[in-house]
Amino acid sequence: MKVYARREPLLVRPGARFDCVGDGLCCSDIHAVGALTEEDCERLALISEEAVDRYEDGGDAVLMMRSDTGRCVFWTEEGCLIHRRLGPEIKPSPCIQFPYALTATPVGGRISTQHRCTCRTLGPLPPVTAEAARASLLDSEGQLKFEHAVLDEVAWSAGQILSFDEYARREAPLLEALLEGKQLMTVLQAQPFPELEGTTWSDIADELRGFHGSSRAAVVARWFGDALGFLVDRRPRTKQGRPWADSFERAAKRVVDPVSPNVVFGDWLADELWSMRWTRFGSLARARTEWATRLAVARRIAGWLDISDPVRDNVSAAEVVMMVDVISTSEPWEKVQEAMRDS
Ligand code: SF4
Known part of the structure; x- marks a missing residue:
């Protein structure tokens, strides 16, 4: 049929x-x-x-x-x-x-x-x-x-193709666990920074750190490159400004009941999962590894931003999600997508 x-x-x-x-x-x-x-x-x-x-x-x-x-x-x-x-x-x-x-x-x-x-x-x-x-x-x-x-064949892993119904049945508890915002790396069941074909994480970090200029996109690339360089090579970070500080400060005044960074990250990952855009690149197992990598970078940057109280913590997490989302459509990240093997 x-x-x-x-x-x-x-x-x-x-x-x-x-x-x-x-x-x-x-x-x-x-x-x-x-x-x-x-x-x-x-x-x-x-x-x-x-x-x-x-x-x-x-x-x-x-x-x-x-x-x-x-x-x-x-x-x-x-x-x-x-x-x-x-x-x-x-x-x-x-x-x-x-x-x-x-x-x-x-x-x-x-x-x-x-x-x-x-x-x-x-x-x-x-x-x-x-x-x-x-x-x-x-x-x-x-x-x-x-x-x-998406049609009726969804790759759960490189060697496991599911019908859409079976995929949706397995996806439901995963979505629920992401939305609980606890132990996100455990929920993803993936290790960040997998081996890349034809490039290395250090090269990607260099490329991102090499973005010049004051555009928001360039500043975000340097934030991301710094965090990546720190996580894979323990390189010292450089000082960067907050590219959307004005909008986030305005929005911070609306936060009356702050949620934890993990809730913000889990909500973002739940949308990544639900959108099924990841099927363009391969299996869900591969997508989980890519998300684990961006999550690790997001947590590193969030740690460098102001985390003086629950509201600041909440705002920093939202600001970082914005950064790692912007990077996901950049040229260096396209290279990462091409260089990641399916598993
Ligand atoms: S919604 Fe924003 S981006 Fe679109 S036209 Fe208006 S100001 Fe410009």
Whole structure:
């Protein structure tokens, strides 16, 4: 019987929370805000001549970031200018979609959320609902758009392929254990820093430490490279500033009931698991090793940030999750993904 990847019904991961409270983090150079559709570009051209940036190689069009603030040209202290003056539905499609993503599976569309935003990771937030997320996940034709699809064969390990139903049955207790936020390395059952093919962790650390400049992405690369260098070679760290200090300090005021760093890390890993994006690279066993590595780095950086009280502890963990998430889409980390063997 042929199995199809379905977008409906929409499925929400237990425990996922989000509400846009306008911290403005997602409007900064944490990533190029794109890819913009042609429709986005045409609409933006009517609003401003300087809104769209096009890569010279003819690649995707993205929103222009201001060089002085590293933020979108439409960002203001009071929030998004387009949102305020013209309405939320006029915003470019990547802004409408953030932080949601959809994975089509044989039983429906899994809604996952990115953790690159304080509106996702800090303070009291309402549960994600399928109704609220749906509007963000529609394309210009009104269809649900998915970024990734999974069919009926899921690799639990390199040598063990499961049906989707069997995978979901085994995934449920794993999700639950991650959300408990205890003994995360034990839950992952994986060792960080596996052997790489054709490169070494020291080389990756060097490459990340070699990022120059003051963009947030460059600063994060140096944080990550320092932590990696310390963990694999005991290299001394360099001093780096906090790239999103303003947004995190604003968000810190919303934290009334701080949660432990492990709860923040477990929530992030639960979304990594639930999104099933890891199936692009290989088995779940391989993905666990990759997560264990980023978790080890995250804990090292969190230890270097301010941990003077439970609120600071909570904020530092959220800030670090943002860093390791940003690195996961960097060129050096693409090399890591290619160099990791499946197990
Ligand atoms: S258009 Fe608005 S929501 Fe989108 S990145 Fe710019 S300021 Fe943020």
